Amino acid sequence: MSVVDRPIVSTETAGADSYPEHHFLNHTKGVLSWALTLDHKRIGLMYLVGVMASFALGGMFALMIRIHLWNFQDGWLDNKTYNQVFTLHGAIMVFLFIIPSIPAALGNFFLPIMLGTKDVAFPRLNLSSFYLWVTGLILFLTALSVTGLDTGWTFYTPYSIETQKGGAVLAATFGVFVLGFSSIFTGLNFIVTINTMRPPGMTWFRMPLFLWATYATSIIQVLATPVLGITVLLLSAERLLGIGIFDPKLNGDPVTFQHFFWFYSHPAVYIMILPAMGIISELMSVHCHKGIFGYRMIAYSSIAIALFGFLVWGHHMFTSGMADVTTVVFSALTFTVSIPSAIKVFNWLGTMYQGTVSLNTPMLYALAFIFLFTIGGLTGLPLGALSTDMHFHDTYFVVAHFHYVMMGGTLVAFLGGVFHWWPKMTGRMFNDKLGMVSAIIVFIGFNLTFLPQFVLGTRGMPRRYATYLEEFQDLHRLSTVGSLILGFGLVTALVVLLQSLVNGKKAPRNPWGGATLEWMCSSPPPHDNFSSAPTVGDPYDFSKIEYDGRVGGYVRKD
Amino acid sequence: MTAIQDTAPHTDHAHDDHHHDHPSWLAHHFDDAEQQYDSGKLGMWLFLVTEVLFFSGMFCAYALYRNRNPEVFEFCSAFLNEKLGAINTGVLLFSSLTMAWAVRASQLRQHTLLVGMLAATLACAAMFLGVKAVEYSHKWELGLLPGKFYVAQLGGHHGDPKGYLETLCVVPMILTVLSALYYVYSWVVNSTFHKQVAGPLLVTGLCFFVGVFLGQTLEAEAADSHGGEHAEHHMVQGHVDHASHDHAAAEHTEHPADGAAAMPVVVASAGEDVKVMKEQLATPDADVNQKSMAGLFFSIYYCMTGVHAIHILGGMAVITWLIVKAARHEFHEQYFGPVDNVGLYWHLVDFIWIYLFPLLYLIT
Numbered sequence: 049m050s051v052v053d054r055p056i057v058s059t060e061t062a063g064a065d066s067y068p069e070h071h072f073l074n075h076t077k078g079v080l081s082w083a084l085t086l087d088h089k090r091i092g093l094m095y096l097v098g099v100m101a102s103f104a105l106g107g108m109f110a111l112m113i114r115i116h117l118w119n120f121q122d123g124w125l126d127n128k129t130y131n132q133v134f135t136l137h138g139a140i141m142v143f144l145f146i147i148p149s150i151p152a153a154l155g156n157f158f159l160p161i162m163l164g165t166k167d168v169a170f171p172r173l174n175l176s177s178f179y180l181w182v183t184g185l186i187l188f189l190t191a192l193s194v195t196g197l198d199t200g201w202t203f204y205t206p207y208s209i210e211t212q213k214g215g216a217v218l219a220a221t222f223g224v225f226v227l228g229f230s231s232i233f234t235g236l237n238f239i240v241t242i243n244t245m246r247p248p249g250m251t252w253f254r255m256p257l258f259l260w261a262t263y264a265t266s267i268i269q270v271l272a273t274p275v276l277g278i279t280v281l282l283l284s285a286e287r288l289l290g291i292g293i294f295d296p297k298l299n300g301d302p303v304t305f306q307h308f309f310w311f312y313s314h315p316a317v318y319i320m321i322l323p324a325m326g327i328i329s330e331l332m333s334v335h336c337h338k339g340i341f342g343y344r345m346i347a348y349s350s351i352a353i354a355l356f357g358f359l360v361w362g363h364h365m366f367t368s369g370m371a372d373v374t375t376v377v378f379s380a381l382t383f384t385v386s387i388p389s390a391i392k393v394f395n396w397l398g399t400m401y402q403g404t405v406s407l408n409t410p411m412l413y414a415l416a417f418i419f420l421f422t423i424g425g426l427t428g429l430p431l432g433a434l435s436t437d438m439h440f441h442d443t444y445f446v447v448a449h450f451h452y453v454m455m456g457g458t459l460v461a462f463l464g465g466v467f468h469w470w471p472k473m474t475g476r477m478f479n480d481k482l483g484m485v486s487a488i489i490v491f492i493g494f495n496l497t498f499l500p501q502f503v504l505g506t507r508g509m510p511r512r513y514a515t516y517l518e519e520f521q522d523l524h525r526l527s528t529v530g531s532l533i534l535g536f537g538l539v540t541a542l543v544v545l546l547q548s549l550v551n552g553k554k555a556p557r558n559p560w561g562g563a564t565l566e567w568m569c570s571s572p573p574p575h576d577n578f579s580s581a582p583t584v585g586d587p588y589d590f591s592k593i594e595y596d597g598r599v600g601g602y603v604r605k606d
Numbered sequence: 607m608t609a610i611q612d613t614a615p616h617t618d619h620a621h622d623d624h625h626h627d628h629p630s631w632l633a634h635h636f637d638d639a640e641q642q643y644d645s646g647k648l649g650m651w652l653f654l655v656t657e658v659l660f661f662s663g664m665f666c667a668y669a670l671y672r673n674r675n676p677e678v679f680e681f682c683s684a685f686l687n688e689k690l691g692a693i694n695t696g697v698l699l700f701s702s703l704t705m706a707w708a709v710r711a712s713q714l715r716q717h718t719l720l721v722g723m724l725a726a727t728l729a730c731a732a733m734f735l736g737v738k739a740v741e742y743s744h745k746w747e748l749g750l751l752p753g754k755f756y757v758a759q760l761g762g763h764h765g766d767p768k769g770y771l772e773t774l775c776v777v778p779m780i781l782t783v784l785s786a787l788y789y790v791y792s793w794v795v796n797s798t799f800h801k802q803v804a805g806p807l808l809v810t811g812l813c814f815f816v817g818v819f820l821g822q823t824l825e826a827e828a829a830d831s832h833g834g835e836h837a838e839h840h841m842v843q844g845h846v847d848h849a850s851h852d853h854a855a856a857e858h859t860e861h862p863a864d865g866a867a868a869m870p871v872v873v874a875s876a877g878e879d880v881k882v883m884k885e886q887l888a889t890p891d892a893d894v895n896q897k898s899m900a901g902l903f904f905s906i907y908y909c910m911t912g913v914h915a916i917h918i919l920g921g922m923a924v925i926t927w928l929i930v931k932a933a934r935h936e937f938h939e940q941y942f943g944p945v946d947n948v949g950l951y952w953h954l955v956d957f958i959w960i961y962l963f964p965l966l967y968l969i970t
Binding site: 165166167169170171173232236237239240241243244245270271272273274275277278279281282285286289290291292293295297298299300301304308 | 634636641645649652656657659661664666670675899901902913
């Protein structure tokens with residue numbers, strides 16, 4: 049117990065680093081103690097398990113698609129099933145995995161600890177967010193089992209009004225509505241926590257950059273998600289009551305649906321990528337053992353991305369029918385988003401420059417992120433430009449572009465974050481060598497999957513087609529092989545993590561040499577995080593963090 | 607809306623540096639009452655932001671279709687009874703006053719006054735819904751339904767009820783009876799707490815029916831004074847009776863205030879405004895009076911007022927929760943956040959109605 053109750057920032061001794069007897073995982077026991085927990089760490093872990101399971105499900109659909117496309121015709125799925133499979137792949141990945149992945153799982157676990165508080169501001173709201181997420185999951189699985197959601201994850205009208213799969217559309221849109229509230233409540237909770245619960249000394253500019261990124265994300269969640277809520281609600285009313293607002297047969301306007309939808313779903317792209325950028329800022333700094341380069345610019349650029357993100361939704365609709373002036377304005381605004389994104393990338397590179405790079409699993413994932421995100425970002429420019437987008441729209445170029453950002457960006461950063469914080473969450477070290485192998489396989493498999501899709505797109509291969517011309521077959525097969533390698537790499541990563549639970553060695557408090565508050569807690573953290581308000585310093589000052597061979601980790605020398 | 611946290615055992619270890627002995631109303635993870643209050647308040651304001659954005663989608667839809675088909679909005683607005691709308695506006699404004707008063711009472715430990723004010727707010731909400739039930743059921747009887755269910759021919763005579771209002775009244779009736787039973791029980795056990803909860807609930811249930819009565823009286827009055835039946839009869843034919851239209855126009859020049867009875871298409875609403883409006887309409891009624899025109903207006907009307915009514919119901923649920931807490935004397939000058947925050951929410955619901963009323967009822 050002495051370990052738990054020790055004031056957090058003090059001269060550490062070797063003895064203080066032993067595995068704590070009492071921590072949040074064994075604080076209380078039984079299924080109910082998890083199901084009804086108000087502890088943000090347990091909720092975060094439940095989310096982590098949930099989003100990983102969703103990812104596995106979505107990933108299976110992805111592999112089904114890739115295997116179907118092995119031959120240019122006569123794939124193993126019929127055309128209707130193919131439509132359903134890509135719809136479920138997209139919808140599950142977007143709504144059940146990527147959006148909650150980093151904020152709800154890692155954010156929930158680490159935001160209060162990195163901030164130095166006992167919990168988020170509204171623990172019950174936090175738990176209800178989780179159960180809303182579970183409800184959304186069930187509704188999605190219903191849509192899956194009554195088979196037939198075949199609208200694509202975007203639910204574009206009028207098809208979503210007219211498709212025979214009415215029950216599936218209703219279940220799925222209601223699922224999206226519920227998931228939206230889950231997301232709103234998480235964001236609201238984080239904003240309030242950061243605004244009102246920072247302990248003495250934790251000024252805005254002493255917050256770790258992961259918190260800045262989470263804060264920016266939360267702003268988007270709170271401001272954009274309600275619009276999605278009303279959009280899918282109106283879509284449900286469209287199916288149930290035939291209100292006609294989006295139905296051209298009743299003088300309604302399907303393009304209005306697209307505006308409403310993308311008003312949320314473009315900012316949602318930044319809900320997905322901003323927390324990933326926050327993770328990379330942490331990983332870069334800790335594993336280079338060097339203060340983050342351009343702290344303020346990274347912090348401001350997170351907010352800038354959140355704000356710019358609201359002004360560019362029209363670039364999804366250049367071919368849908370908008371006034372010429374509108375398209376030009378949306379195109380111009382789209383390019384402004386590249387500025388804060390580039391600021392971040394250059395600052396990460398600046399952090400690595402002359403740093404002491406520890407080439408370990410989290411760092412490898414972080415490096416993979418920078419490479420893949422840069423490609424994803426740069427290929428966004430031709431899609432933001434009107435003249436080129438007219439040709440690239442709805443081709444595999446778009447598919448490759450957003451997979452580079454979403455998967456190469458968010459998923460890879462998520463994995464990096466999971467590996468980075470795994471010792472803290474579970475108290476166990478994973479096998480770093482095997483972890484690095486998984487990162488390399490993921491990197492190779494990812495590029496093999498999606499680089500050919502850029503080529504396919506530029507040659508005119510449309511997205512969402514179940515069959516294609518024979519000339520595209522070689523590139524498609526390359527992509528399919530890549531996806532299998534990628535799947536293998538992801539399974540390897542999972543095995544490495546699970547194996548650490550079985551026979552990983554116990555983690556020290558600070559295995560990587562981080563200076564943020566979570567590394568001052570024991571691994572895993574005690575139930576209350578901090579028995580007294582921690583003393584807050586510069587989160588990126590590594591001058592006092594030194595390696596101590598006796599504990600197998602880093603300690604703070606004051 | 608920070609609620610009290612159960613003080614879990616883990617908060618009990620005594621730390622030297624733990625200066626705050628956490629009272630039951632202070633959640634374990636907050637340092638003091640001020641932090642808890644500020645968090646709750648900020649959380650509620652953010653929630654209200656999401657609410658405004660939630661409604662903004664429908665306001666956008668409204669703006670789009672009104673801009674595209676202004677004549678539809680002018681035509682259909684005449685079917686909304688602005689007297690009922692005005693009464694509901696007044697009821698909600700009054701309930702905002704009682705809600706604000708409740709916040710004050712909670713700060714001053716005036717527990718009985720607090721329960722009374724919350725009860726008044728809750729009763730106003732019920733009265734609002736009672737009036738709304740009359741409005742909805744009346745429109746359903748006329749076939750003024752959303753989108754594809756809109757019945758282009760305004761079916762049947764006014765005195766041809768289909769039992770919609772009775773259906774809408776079933777659940778409130780059950781709840782009122784249950785409240786009455788609960789009220790009797792509270793007197794049997796003679797518990798002040800139960801009386802303070804049951805009384806407001808019973809009054810609320812009765813106020814719903816006051817609203818229904820008020821709504822029906824005014825709706826019937828409007829129908830009578832404008833010769834509703836005659837007008838509807840013409841609408842059934844589905845075209846404009848040109849002869850009587852001309853007649854009405856002629857009358858209008860002579861007796862500006864008294865030409866309503868001859869109007870062919872007026873259904874139960876203000877006469878002369880509609881007539882003037884009708885003269886300005888370039889399109890014939892047959893164009894407006896169809897699913898893709900008037901139907902769309904009623905889609906927007908039902909979506910906006912329906913979502914608003916759901917928010918009223920949500921507000922009633924949390925106000926009931928507050929009444930229970932208030933009857934337990936839980937609020938005081940350091941812990942009144944829940945009353946304050948529910949108050950904020952209630953003002954927003956009121957505020958949205960203040961926009962809905964002119965945008966839907968007062969177009970012409």
